[in-house]
Amino acid sequence: MDRITGVQLFIRILETGSFSKASADLGLTQPTATKHVAALEAKLGARLLNRNTRGVSATEIGTLYYEKCKAIQRELEEADNLASLLQSSVSGQLRVSTSVAFGRRVLTPLVLDFMHKHPEISIDLGFDDRYVNLVEQGIDVAIRMGRLADSSLGARYLGLNPWVLVASPAYLDRHAAPREPADVSRHACLVYSSVQGDERWHFSGPGPADGASNGPQQSIPVHGPLRSNNLSVILEAAVAGMGLAILPWYVAQESVDAGTVRPLLTDHALPVQEMHAVFPSPKLVPSKVSTFIAFLQEELGPQWWRRRLRT
Secondary structure, eight states: OOHHHHHHHHHHHHHHTOHHHHHHHTTOOHHHHHHHHHHHHHHHTSOOEEEETTEEEEOHHHHHHHHHHHHHHHHHHHHHHHHHHHHHSSOEEEEEEEOHHHIIIIIHHHHHHHHHHOTTEEEEEEEOSSOOOHHHHTOSEEEEESOOOOOSSEEEEEEEEOEEEEEOHHHHHHSOOOSSGGGGGGSEEEEETTTSTTSEEEEEOSOOTTSOOOSOEEEEEOEEEEEESOHHHHHHHHHTTSOEEEEEHHHHHHHHHHTSSEEEOTTSBOOOEEEEEEESOSSSOOHHHHHHHHHHHHHTOTTGGGSOOOO
C-alpha cells in the first residue's frame, strides 16, 4: 500500500473506531486493512492503536501521529482543490509556439485580444520556424501548418491557410501576366524555400483561388533570381518587381489591398494548408488551453485572412 492510502486508512480507523468501517470506506477488506496497519506500525517501530473488544483507540504515539496525519490530509485536500481550480479556470501562464510570419502577422493581435478578454491569463508567445518539441520545451499550444503526422499529441483543426500567386504592377508592365499555369515557367519566380523547395509550383483548376479545387493538377517547374525561407523577404522582392511569388493570403492581403501586388491566375487553385492547434496530450486538457483554441477556431473562420492583420 502507498503511504498516502496508509495515512487515510489510519485516520479513518480512529475516526470511525472500527477496522471494518474504515476498510469499507476505502474499498478494502478488513484483513487487508489489518495487515497494512501492522506494516505501518512495523515501519515506524511503534504501536499506534490499542485493540480490544470494545473497539480501537490510539496510543500516546498514535494520537500524535494522528494529528500529523490530519495535517497532511488537509494539505492534500488543498492541493487537490488547487489543481481542480487551475484545471477549470482560464488563468495562469499559457505558453504558445508558432512560426515567425504567422505569429507576427496573425497570432500576435489575436493573443492580445484574448488577453483583454481573459485578464487573469499571461501568455509566453514564442516564434520559431523549426519543429518545436512541446513536451521537452513546456509548450501548452503550438500552431502548425499542413497535415499532421500521427502522434500522441492532442490536436484541434483551426481552419485553412490558402495561398495566392502575385506580382507587382511594375513587373507586369514589363512582362505579360501569365494566362495559364504553364506560362509561369517563363517568368522570374521568387521561391519560398520552406514550401516550394523543389522549385515546382502546383496548380489545380480552374477553381477558387482561396480553396482546394477538384480540377486537373499541374506541376510547373520554376526558376528565378531569389530563394528565401522568409515570407517577408519574398513579399518585399515581389513588391520591388523582381518576379512572381506564391504567398499565403495572410501575408499578401495588405499588399493586394494597397495595389502594390496583384493576384494572378485567380481561377486556378494553389495548395491549401490545414492549420491545427497542437497540445501535449488529448486527455485532461486544461481550460486555459481549450478556451484559447476555441477562441482561435472562431477567429480563423472562412476568409479570416481578408481582415486587416498586423504587418
